[in-house]
Amino acid sequence: MLSGAVMLIAILAAPLLTGLIQRQKAFFQGRPGAPILQPYRDLRRLWHKQVVDVSGAGIAYVVAPAASAAALLAVLLIVPVAGTAPDFGVGHDALVVVGLLALARCLIALSAWDTTSGFGLMAAGRELTFAVAGEFLLALVVLTAALPAGGTDLPAMWLGAAGSGIWAHPAHWCGLLGMLMVVLVETGRQPIDNPDTHLELTMIHEGPLLEYAGRDLAYLQWSVAARHWAVLALTAGLFLPHPAGVVAGIVVVLAWMLVLTAVLAVVETTVAKMRLLRVPHLVGGVGLVALVGVVSWIFGVAA
Amino acid sequence: MTGAVAVFGVAILAVGVLLAVVRRSVPVALGVQAAGVGIVGVAGAVAFFSGSQVGSGFRAGIHPGIGLDPLSGFFLVVIALTAVPVLAYSVDYVPALPAPRVVTALGGGFLLALIGVVCARDVLGFLMCWELMTILPAACVLIVRSEPAVRRAIVEYLGITHLGGVGVWIALLVLAERGVLGAAQVVPQGTGIVVLVGLAGLIGFGSKAGLVPMHVWLPRTHPVAPSHLSALMSGVMVKIALYGLIRVVFVWMDPAPTWLGVALLAVGAVSALGGIVGAVVQGELKRLLAYSTIENVGIATAALGASVVLGAAGAHTWAAIAFAAGLLHILNHSVIKAVLFLSAGSFERATGEHRVDRLGGLLARMPWTGAACAVGVLAIAGMPLLNGFASEWLVLEALVHAATDAGRSGGVASAVTLAVLAATIGISLLCFVTLGGRALLGRPRSEGARDAVEVGVAMRAGVVMLAGACVLLGTFPGVVVAPLMRMRSVPSGSVGPAGLWLPGTGGLPTIGLLAVLGVATVVLVRVRGPRSAVAPVWNCGQIDEPALTWTSAGFRSSLVLSFRAAVPTEHTTVRDTRDGVLTGMEHTQTTANHFETRFYRPARRGALRVAHLARGVQSGSLQAYVGYFVAVLIVLLVLARVVGA
Incomplete structure (x- = not known):
């Protein structure tokens, strides 16, 4: 019941996370920065603005923002914040989440092809390249979390990671490292991508978004926030220490998500963006660490 | 009853072949053939869903025998589901080819051979149909096209598949000699015979299925065939080769040893990755599709390997699910690849172009074919909730459970395969977003694409039927998975029909997901606001020249550059300068094979x-x-x- 309420609130609360990150980043950089609620103000502003269509673009361009927001909505309804979660009719499978995140990426890339914008296509090509290494890593991270639970049912995985016993397994540590990398890739934060860039040539996730305005852009900005919520909730629930109880579990997971926003702000302040072509190597390398963790589990290594 | 229906269907199909030979109109012959294949498919579906066995069982002697069991029935469904739309498409497509009557007759004969392989119950009948299945499409290609390059490709195809096919003969003849065929026994465990039959089967059937490293003929042969035949070769023929492999591994060697499962996982992973790497650097549409066939055959083979290692470790439920995952992917890929090859044929007809970079804007110009092709592109890229996603999800789930439950060697092999397949699916997303975006969306990139008009009704009907099958199979995968699990004597419980509910997964409720995605998308597009202004694309103030638009090579360049250590490419640039002014430029990129x-x-x-040495003997x-x-x-x-x- 409570967990279901939190999952529904996430639909509204997700932009809070990006606001928090921006605020803390400003603090670490010694700026006053925008208020935490700035993402909501942006969404309200965009909601009242006119939609501007690109001349010559077709159905893919029109549908992509709405459909990718719909995919992220489904993700938020799947990702639990506790070991028990209501079924909103969309199940609770980890690999379905992976598929829906890929669907959102695919739609945005297709919209770039529809507008034939050079910046959009350059950026979308980069994002899909990162996603190749990203999927490799994500599959192994899901596997490290699935091993103790015996499957990819997210509430069961959440319970499998609860308590302190799991930390005796090296696999869990490797999985945590991998998941932190997944957070950087999926949220598009430095050193992978810079969400604050205004230079078209350096854009990755932002590139195809250049062509959107008004409510379309609002959908896309909400999708980015929802992506933050989903991966941070998964990191906290599947890889960070938390109790098995529902109420205590939800409180601890939400607290961890706040801590993770601070971690992202620190990383974003202290680490420079990587060379583009090196990113897949880094992500793939972390994937190999996760693979070592999986092998250690299969061979029954425990401290 | 089922047997009589099947024989009746085969007879109708044979009549369709004869009609093409005696002077009658090609469309009538094709229609009769489609009816025949459809009837055979119905008989196959009955055998598959009811789990019954009709006709004779396998026998070692030389008496011919035919029969049907659930496995054969499943593959008859694969043949019919692909062949009926392909034959409908051919009604408009084939008459414009050279020698349409011969092509029609040979195509029908090819279908007869495919059905024969699946239904043969004696070694000689099986091998005869097997060889006919190899030779007939080759003959058909040679009749349609006579360029030296095509002849060379066909010789290569015949050479490699015949050399590899020796493995099929060895496996089957050894099995017959050991009395496995005919008697209700399997190969004795832990003997050299297991090793011999396993390896011979893997090489023999694998070379026909296009598994790496026996794959080189596939991307050369499938693209040069006329598109309706490419669809049947890539969609069905390679799957019939997998039928042979499944028969050997899961029936005659059951339970197969762990090492064979690890070998299947390794071959599957290498084929999947190798296939998609070949596809992503391709500029030619049909060649790209042929490479992607290697990828998907690899994915299905990996699932079969997971089933073997799970079965050897005693995890029978997930062994059955992994088996079902492999076969579901076989079915799904047949349909998807057929829709893609057929739309490639339509595009070639309508535009005269066969390179992805010369198409563009076809969704607007050819709405039926374009929309069907878009469905195929999204399905093969594994996008929810089309059929490609359902089976790839199931394959990945099977590998997760194989990593958990299949012991040490099987577990590690499954974990590595899982990661490789995930990367493969990532590359295939890039590959097919490029194809779909470049060919279907945006503006036309050539005069042919600009002047393209929609193809005839029959060609449209063929691709639309297949696209509909993609959607239905994506929504109701449980209909197919439940009987596949029962085939491995595991109760299917409450698997489906809409979505997949399996132990140890969070479930794939397709209806619920479709509802959420569909309703949210429609609502959000509606409230997007009607007051839309139109503005040019943002190009930093540059003029928006069609010649300056991004190419597919540009789109994938970050991928190619990031992984150039693994996939070395060579670039050559030729510049035309006149009086110090650059007037033209040509860039070619080749990928080392x-x-x-x-x-x-x-x-x-x-x-x-x-x-050369042996020539000395020939005095x-x-x-x-x-x-x-x-x-x-x-x-x-x-x-x-x-x-x-």
């Missing part, structure tokens, strides 16, 4: 050298040949004495 340079070329050179004198006969006879007699004693 390690299998060709490091495996096939040395093998070919070695074979030629051996042939041409009769006495010498008689001498050889006598020598062989003596050696055989001595051998018989020594071995027999």
Whole structure:
């Protein structure tokens, strides 16, 4: 019941996370920065603005923002914040989440092809390249979390990671490292991508978004926030220490998500963006660490 | 009853072949063939869903026998589901080819051979249909096209599949000789026979299925065939090769040993990755599709490997689910690849272009074919909730459970395969977003694409039927998965029909997901606001020249550059300068083919050298040949004495 309420609130609360990150980043950089609620103000502003269509673009361009927001909505309804979660009719499978995140990426890339914008296509090509290494890593991270639970049912995985016993397994540590990398890739934060860039040539996730305005852009900005919520909730629930109880579990997971926003702000302040072509190597390398963790589990290594 | 229906369908199909031979109109012959294949498919569906067995069982003798069991029934469904729309498409497509009546007759014969392989119950019948299945499409291609390059590709195809096909003969003849066929027994465990049959089967059927490293013929042969035949070759023929492999591994060797499962996982992972890497650097549409067939055959093979290692470890429920995952992917890929090859044929007809970079904007110009192709592109890229996602999800789930439950060697092999397949699916997303975006969206990139008009009704109907099958199979995968699990004697419980509910997963509720995605998308597009202004694309103030638009090579360049250590590419740029002014530029990029340079070329050179030595024996004198006969006879007699004693 409570967990279901939190999952529904996430639909509204997700932009809070990006606001928090921006605020803390400003603090670490010694700026006053925008208020935490700035993402909501942006969404309200965009909601009242006119939609501007690109001349010559077709159905893919029109549908992509709405459909990718719909995919992220489904993700938020799947990702639990506790070991028990209501079924909103969309199940609770980890690999379905992976598929829906890929669907959102695919739609945005297709919209770039529809507008034939050079910046959009350059950026979308980069994002899909990162996603190749990203999927490799994500599959192994899901596997490290699935091993103790015996499957990819997210509430069961959440319970499998609860308590302190799991930390005796090296696999869990490797999985945590991998998941932190997944957070950087999926949220598009430095050193992978810079969400604050205004230079078209350096854009990755932002590139195809250049062509959107008004409510379309609002959908896309909400999708980015929802992506933050989903991966941070998964990191906290599947890889960070938390109790098995529902109420205590939800409180601890939400607290961890706040801590993770601070971690992202620190990383974003202290680490420079990587060379583009090196990113897949880094992500793939972390994937190999996760693979070592999986092998250690299969061979029954425990401290 | 089922048997009679199947025989009736085959008879109708044969009539369709004869109609094309005696002077009748090609569309009538194709229609009759479609009816025949459809009836055979219905009989197959009955056998598959009811789990019944009709006709004779397998026998070792030389008496011909035909029969149907659930496995054969499943593959008849695969054949019919692909072939009926392909034949509908052919009604408009084939008459414009050279020698349409011969093509129609050979195509029908090809279908008869495919059905024959699946239904044959004696070794000779199986091998005869197997060879016909290889030769008939080759003949058809040679009739339609006579360029030297095509002839060379066909010779290569026949050479490799025949050499590899020796494995099929060895596996089947050994099985017949050991009495496995006909008797209700399997190969004795832990003997050399298991190793011999397993390896011979893997090489023999694998070379026909296009598994790496026996794959080099596939991307050369499938694209040169006329599109309706490409669809059948890529969609069905390679799957029938997997049918043979499944029959050997899961029926005659059941339970197969762990090492064979690990081998299938390894071959599957290498084929999937190798296939998609070949596809992503391709500029030619049909060649790209052929490479992607290798990828998908690899994915299905990996699932079969997961099933073997799970079965060997005693995890029977997930062994059955992994088996179902492999077969579901076989079915799904048949449909998807057919829709893609057929729309490639339509695009070629409508635009005269066969390179992805010369198409563009076809969704607006050819709405039916374009929309069907878009469905195929999204499905093969594994996008929810089309059929490609359902089976790839199931394959990945099977590998997760194999990593958990299949012991050490099976578990580690499954974990590595899982990661490789995930990367493969990531590359395939890039590959097919490029194809879909470049061919269907945006503006036309050539005069042919600009002037394209929609193809005829029959060609439209063919692709739309297949696209509909993609949607239905994506929504109701449980309908197919439940009988597939029962085939492995595991109760299917509450698997489906809408979505997949399996133990140890969070479930794939397709209806719920479709509802959420569909309703949210429609609502959000509605409230997007009607007041839309139109503005040019943002290009930093540059003029928006069609010649300056991004190419597919540009789109994938980050991928190619990031992984250039693994996939070396060579670039050559030719600049035309006149009086110091650049007037033209040509850029070509070639990707090194390690299998060709490091495996096939040395093998070919070695074979030629051996042939050169052997030529000394061929003196041409009769006495010498008689001498050889006598020598062989003596050696055989001595051998018989020594071995027999």
